[in-house]
Every structure is written in structure tokens, then in C-alpha cells.
Amino acid sequence: MTRYSRITGTGSYLPPNRLTNAQLAAELATRGVETSDEWIVERTGISARHFAAPDVTSSDLGLEAARRAIEAAGLQAADIDLIIVATSTPDMVFPSVACILQHKLGIAGCAAFDLQAVCSGFVYALSVADAMIKSGAASKALVVGAEVFSRILDFSDRTTCVLFGDGAGAVVLEASDTPGILASDLHADGRHVGILCVPGHVSGGQVLGSALLTMDGKAVFKLAVGVLESAARATLAKAELTEADIDWLIPHQANLRIMHSTAKKLKLPLEKLIVTVDQHGNTSAASIPLALDDAVRSGKVKKGDIVMLEGVGGGFTWGAVLLKY
Numbered sequence: 001m002t003r004y005s006r007i008t009g010t011g012s013y014l015p016p017n018r019l020t021n022a023q024l025a026a027e028l029a030t031r032g033v034e035t036s037d038e039w040i041v042e043r044t045g046i047s048a049r050h051f052a053a054p055d056v057t058s059s060d061l062g063l064e065a066a067r068r069a070i071e072a073a074g075l076q077a078a079d080i081d082l083i084i085v086a087t088s089t090p091d092m093v094f095p096s097v098a099c100i101l102q103h104k105l106g107i108a109g110c111a112a113f114d115l116q117a118v119c120s121g122f123v124y125a126l127s128v129a130d131a132m133i134k135s136g137a138a139s140k141a142l143v144v145g146a147e148v149f150s151r152i153l154d155f156s157d158r159t160t161c162v163l164f165g166d167g168a169g170a171v172v173l174e175a176s177d178t179p180g181i182l183a184s185d186l187h188a189d190g191r192h193v194g195i196l197c198v199p200g201h202v203s204g205g206q207v208l209g210s211a212l213l214t215m216d217g218k219a220v221f222k223l224a225v226g227v228l229e230s231a232a233r234a235t236l237a238k239a240e241l242t243e244a245d246i247d248w249l250i251p252h253q254a255n256l257r258i259m260h261s262t263a264k265k266l267k268l269p270l271e272k273l274i275v276t277v278d279q280h281g282n283t284s285a286a287s288i289p290l291a292l293d294d295a296v297r298s299g300k301v302k303k304g305d306i307v308m309l310e311g312v313g314g315g316f317t318w319g320a321v322l323l324k325y
């Protein structure tokens with residue numbers, strides 16, 4: 001019998017401190033940085049984001065999301081035999097957030113590692129977990145996207161600091177006789193390393209270079225609209241499906257204009273687009289599982305629905321996972 005993988009539970013968590021655009025703009029004004037609710041909403045679709053308290057880490061946010069996903073799957077933490085965490089804002093240089101999360105879940109022994117593909121991290125991680133389940137290397141995987149992007153924001157740079165937020169999302173992916181993950185398509189183009197990066201690195205006990213995010217927003221925007229369409233089409237072709245088969249499109253939640261353009265290119269009505277960027281901002285690797293969990297818990301995504309997940313971000317990386325929920 002063919003072995004497939006299927007999502008059996010979703011969970012997410014947002015830190016309680018929610019900042020509206022107006023609140024953020026007022027705070028930035030005290031630093032001499034000018035922005036407005038109007039500009040942020042018009043250019044990005046973002047109205048609010050959540051910021052974690054200073055002592056809260058990606059593994060803390062991931063733990064809450066993971067607990068909810070495990071509960072939704074009807075499992076115990078001890079049932080999990082693989083943990084993959086997609087993050088660009090780990091608790092430490094090493095060990096991985098996945099190992100820290102494993103310990104916080106009160107389990108030990110299963111494989112656990114982080115995957116670094118910036119905002120495409122979750123679709124990369126889901127695709128890797130799917131392959132490991134299909135190969136027999138794992139049966140019950142916990143796949144998490146967890147970020148504290150507020151830690152790497154330059155609050156003197158209005159072109160980036162208004163865009164991002166903190167949060168975590170998780171799914172449990174289990175071996176199944178019937179297909180859940182239908183196809184995936186992953187890509188990277190390292191020629192574009194410089195358009196979205198945190199260039200600093202640790203050397204000799206110090207951080208050399210800037211440890212803050214820098215982005216050429218226009219360059220990212222232009223690349224994103226192209227690759228989100230091509231990745232969706234490639235994934236549909238692998239699954240021998242068409243755009244018309246998609247019930248829900250869940251792209252990386254970075255900018256509503258990019259999301260609308262992707263839906264339009266795929267000839268999907270906007271009603272099929274899951275949008276959480278307005279309330280979460282861009283939470284990088286956490287954005288897709290946060291949006292998926294929101295869509296599942298609000299009753300939009302139902303068992304049997306065909307869902308297209310799409311990531312895009314630093315690297316430059318992009319990819320898609322098509323699944324039957």
C-alpha cells in the first residue's frame with residue numbers, strides 16, 4: 001500500500017501584545033520616524049501585528065502552537081517522532097529551536113532539527129516532513145514555523161519595521177493510507193541573497209556586521225509576484241490538477257497586494273484567498289501555519305478541501321505545497 005502523509009491537527013499562537021498601526025506610528029514618532037496607518041494599510045494591507053515580550057523566544061511561541069496542534073490531532077507529545085522548526089530567529093546560534101522545543105514538550109529521543117529558508121521555511125519544512133514520512137523515516141511529525149522578527153527589526157527604518165510581527169503556527173503531519181500532501185515544488189536563487197537579509201554573524205565573541213533586517217522591498221515584490229504564480233502552476237501540474245480544483249489559497253502573508261495579484265494570476269476569486277496579514281503582519285516562517293490554523297478553526301478550511309500553500313522570501317527562496325486537508 002502506498003504511504004502518504006496528511007495533516008491531522010493545526011495550532012497557532014500569537015503573543016498577547018498587539019500593536020495597531022496607529023499605536024506603532026505613535027511609538028515610532030517618539031524616535032523621529034514618520035509613518036501612518038493610511039500608508040501601511042494602503043501599501044501592505046497590514047492593520048496590526050503582535051510583538052513578543054523581551055524574554056519570550058521562538059521556542060516559547062512554538063511550544064504553545066505545537067501543544068494546540070498535538071491536541072487537535074488527538075495525540076500526546078510522546079507520540080511525535082520528528083520535529084522540524086522553520087525559523088530565522090532562533091533562541092540561540094545552536095542548538096536548534098527544535099531541540100529546545102522537544103525538551104519543553106517533555107519528550108526526548110525523536111529527531112529534531114531547524115530548517116532555514118526564511119519566509120519559505122514552512123513550505124520547505126512541510127515538504128521535507130512529507131518526504132520523511134513517505135520514506136518511512138517518521139510517522140507522526142510536528143512541523144512548526146516560529147518567529148520573533150521584532151528582535152531583528154531596525155525601528156529607525158520605516159520601510160521595514162512596520163511590516164513584520166511575531167508568532168508561531170504548527171501542524172501535525174501523520175502517515176496515512178490516503179493522500180494529504182499531494183505535491184510540492186521548492187526553489188532557491190542565491191543570486192538574490194542581498195535583497196532581503198540580516199548580514200551580521202558571530203565571530204570571536206562578537207556580532208560582526210548588522211544584526212538587523214534589511215530589504216529592497218521593490219526587488220522582493222517584483223520577484224515574489226512572478227515566482228508565486230510559477231510555483232503554484234508547477235505544483236498543480238505535478239498533482240495533475242488545475243487552478244479550478246483549488247478551494248483555498250494560503251500564500252505567505254507579507255503584502256495584500258502581492259496576495260491579490262497571485263490570486264488574480266491563478267484566476268481565483270478573492271473569496272478563496274485566506275488573509276491574516278491584516279492582523280498578524282508578516283511573521284515570516286510562521287505566517288502560513290498561522291493562516292492555515294486560523295482558516296481551519298474559523299471553519300473555512302474543511303476536511304477534504306484542496307489547499308495551496310505558498311512561501312516566498314529571503315534566499316531568494318520560494319515554493320508551494322498542495323494538499324488535501
Ligand code: UT7
Pocket residue numbers: 034035036039040043044119158159160162196216217218220221224254255258282284312313314
Ligand atoms: O517576507 C518576505 C517577502 N517580503 C515581501 O513580500 C515585501 C515585498 N515588498 C513590499 O511589500 C513593498 O515593496 C513595501 C511595502 C516594502 C514598500 O511598498 P512600495 O509600494 O514598494 O513603496 P516604496 O518602497 O516605493 O516607497 C514609496 C514611498 C517612498 O517615499 P518617496 O520616495 O516616494 O517619497 C518611501 O520613502 O513611501 C515611503 N515609505 C513610507 N512612508 C510612510 C516607505 N515606508 C514608509 C512608511 N510610512 N512606513
